[in-house]
Amino acid sequence: MTSTLATPRTTDRPAGPDPHRIGRRRRRGVGSTVWSVVKHLILIGCSLLMIYPLLWMLVSSFRPTNTIFRTPGLWLHNPTLANYTHGWHALTSPFGQYLINSGIVVLGAILGNVASCSLAAYAFARLRFRGRTLWFAIMLLSIMLPIHVVVVPQYIIFNNLDWVNTFIPLILPKFLATDAFFVFLMVQFIRGIPKDLDEAARIDGCGHWGIFTRVVLPLMVPAIATTVIFTFIWTWGDFFTALIYLTSPDKYTTPVALRSFLDSTSGSDWGAMFAMSIVSLLPVFLVFLFGQRYLIKGISTTGIK
Amino acid sequence: MSAISELTSLRRTRAKTAAERQQQRKENGRDNKAGYLFLLPWLVGLVVITIGPMCASLYLSFTDYNLLQPPKWAGLANFREMLHDTRLHQSLKVTFIYVFVGVPLQLALALVIALALDKGMKGLSFYRSIFYLPSMLGGSVAIAVLWRQIFGTDGLINQALRLVGINAHTGWVSDPSYALGTIIILHIWTFGSPMVIFLAGLRQIPTMYYEAAAVDGARRWARFSKITMPLLSPIVFFNLVLQIIGAFQSFTQAFVVSGGTGGPSDSTLFYTLYLYNRGFANLQMGYASAMAWVLLVIIGAFTAINFFASKYWVFYDD
Numbered sequence: 001m002t003s004t005l006a007t008p009r010t011t012d013r014p015a016g017p018d019p020h021r022i023g024r025r026r027r028r029g030v031g032s033t034v035w036s037v038v039k040h041l042i043l044i045g046c047s048l049l050m051i052y053p054l055l056w057m058l059v060s061s062f063r064p065t066n067t068i069f070r071t072p073g074l075w076l077h078n079p080t081l082a083n084y085t086h087g088w089h090a091l092t093s094p095f096g097q098y099l100i101n102s103g104i105v106v107l108g109a110i111l112g113n114v115a116s117c118s119l120a121a122y123a124f125a126r127l128r129f130r131g132r133t134l135w136f137a138i139m140l141l142s143i144m145l146p147i148h149v150v151v152v153p154q155y156i157i158f159n160n161l162d163w164v165n166t167f168i169p170l171i172l173p174k175f176l177a178t179d180a181f182f183v184f185l186m187v188q189f190i191r192g193i194p195k196d197l198d199e200a201a202r203i204d205g206c207g208h209w210g211i212f213t214r215v216v217l218p219l220m221v222p223a224i225a226t227t228v229i230f231t232f233i234w235t236w237g238d239f240f241t242a243l244i245y246l247t248s249p250d251k252y253t254t255p256v257a258l259r260s261f262l263d264s265t266s267g268s269d270w271g272a273m274f275a276m277s278i279v280s281l282l283p284v285f286l287v288f289l290f291g292q293r294y295l296i297k298g299i300s301t302t303g304i305k
Numbered sequence: 306m307s308a309i310s311e312l313t314s315l316r317r318t319r320a321k322t323a324a325e326r327q328q329q330r331k332e333n334g335r336d337n338k339a340g341y342l343f344l345l346p347w348l349v350g351l352v353v354i355t356i357g358p359m360c361a362s363l364y365l366s367f368t369d370y371n372l373l374q375p376p377k378w379a380g381l382a383n384f385r386e387m388l389h390d391t392r393l394h395q396s397l398k399v400t401f402i403y404v405f406v407g408v409p410l411q412l413a414l415a416l417v418i419a420l421a422l423d424k425g426m427k428g429l430s431f432y433r434s435i436f437y438l439p440s441m442l443g444g445s446v447a448i449a450v451l452w453r454q455i456f457g458t459d460g461l462i463n464q465a466l467r468l469v470g471i472n473a474h475t476g477w478v479s480d481p482s483y484a485l486g487t488i489i490i491l492h493i494w495t496f497g498s499p500m501v502i503f504l505a506g507l508r509q510i511p512t513m514y515y516e517a518a519a520v521d522g523a524r525r526w527a528r529f530s531k532i533t534m535p536l537l538s539p540i541v542f543f544n545l546v547l548q549i550i551g552a553f554q555s556f557t558q559a560f561v562v563s564g565g566t567g568g569p570s571d572s573t574l575f576y577t578l579y580l581y582n583r584g585f586a587n588l589q590m591g592y593a594s595a596m597a598w599v600l601l602v603i604i605g606a607f608t609a610i611n612f613f614a615s616k617y618w619v620f621y622d623d
Contacts, residue, residue, distance in 0.1 A: 273454075
């Protein structure tokens with residue numbers, strides 16, 4: 001851009017370095033290099049500070065509990081898997097049971113969110129029906145509604161249906177598009193898909209269902225990926241709802257199990273606790289590692305947490 | 306860009322002439338049947354999972370209800386009790402401190418780091434990942450467990466302090482004057498998600514503004530205060546609104562760090578934690594519903610204030 005600003009003055013000269021730019025770069029040269037090095041040092045320092053607790057927990061999970069309290073460093077002598085084997089069997093069910101429970105809930109939540117939110121999003125983004133603006137506004141407002149205002153009656157409903165201590169209260173709402181975040185995310189995405197494609201499909205004889213399943217749905221895979229990843233991370237970590245609805249230990253999801261672990265050992269068996277914490281964070285970390293692109297895109301286009 | 310700007314633009318586009326409105330109404334009915342069919346799951350959810358329970362909880366807030374016997378009408382008794390409930394006042398105080406210290410500090414840090422991560426700088430995506438990771442994990446029980454250890458009597462912090470010669474034996478999480486601080490630090494630690502939103506916002510500011518300013522001889526600070534801040538202000542506003550709404554509802558960290566009690570001496574008794582204890586531990590569903598509605602009113606009020614105040618500092622380009 002600097003070069004385009006300078007172009008009128010340099011048109012007569014043959015192609016080559018622009019004197020204005022060279023001058024400016026040289027003038028700034030030393031200072032900006034020093035500044036850039038300092039900045040990187042500060043940023044690396046911050047990064048280390050940020051992830052040190054995580055690294056330390058990871059390393060400590062391979063240490064005997066009695067040394068965790070004496071070793072703030074990351075150096076690992078004689079790593080042991082004892083914490084993992086001990087932690088895995090420390091609760092009434094093996095820890096794998098809780099991972100499976102979490103897995104079932106997450107899978108249900110993902111299916112529910114993708115199916116219901118994409119349907120609603122298609123209606124909001126493409127169809128013209130009476131009351132659309134009003135419903136859309138209500139949908140946006142419901143994103144900001146605190147769950148506590150609805151949690152007591154929801155509990156009463158599920159309790160009357162005898163669904164407490166099952167996974168239904170955790171999964172069913174997702175099939176009813178209650179995570180309106182994702183409706184909004186998908187609306188944003190569908191708006192970016194050219195309408196000509198819809199028209200072409202309509203001319204070829206597609207109805208709305210055809211347009212939705214054959215044109216829009218295949219094209220909105222990135223938005224679906226973002227939804228899947230966020231649903232995974234949020235549902236995997238969801239504590240409040242699981243705490244309320246899951247009452248018997250064999251139904252616990254991972255976060256509730258971890259919490260009961262903390263209670264049962266009154267917070268003394270840090271080695272095993274760290275080990276199981278690492279186990280519970282691992283899936284989220286993997287999703288983060290491989291789905292980061294979608295996460296960042298999702299978060300920057302809709303500003304969800 | 307965001308749910309909030311969408312809401313404001315909905316409000317803005319409403320003004321139209323009568324003829325246009327009629328034309329639009331006709332057009333709006335085009336896909337009535339298909340529209341409502343596609344919307345059906347969401348509509349059912351809205352009625353059964355959201356609006357129905359909202360009305361029910363409003364009703365319950367005027368009753369005495371313990372799940373076992375049918376609700377008994379109690380008039381304003383729950384709200385009157387709230388006026389004299391010292392634990393409730395403590396929970397409000399804790400929550401307000403958390404919101405008004407934690408959110409600004411977190412956003413400030415997010416903004417500073419986002420500004421430091423220039424466009425096209427080396428290692429940008431590396432730094433972004435590192436800073437973003439804690440906000441992915443920060444809400445989990447596992448991290449709250451970790452926090453309890455780090456800030457415990459023999460935790461990581463005290464070990465580090467001992468290394469540099471300070472003989473620290475304060476159990477940060479078990480000392481009422483520090484416990485809330487540790488949870489605020491945990492909140493600040495998760496600055497990654499607002500940071501990513503800031504980064505996206507910064508990227509949308511056209512480079513030509515900065516070039517024009519550079520031609521005019523604007524210094525770094527002038528460029529920041531005259532270009533970056535005004536153009537970023539809608540994003541700051543958006544982050545502020547969302548973070549405040551979220552912070553008022555935080556639960557997990559306080560629950561795990563305090564072992565579900567809000568202790569020591571109620572110093573981490575977050576509003577939602579107290580609500581949970583009254584409703585689901587003591588089965589006082591009427592009182593819990595009343596608390597929930599007060600929370601909704603508080604959050605609504607702060608969001609409204611935010612929107613009102615935004616007229617004076619948020620700059621909209623269009």
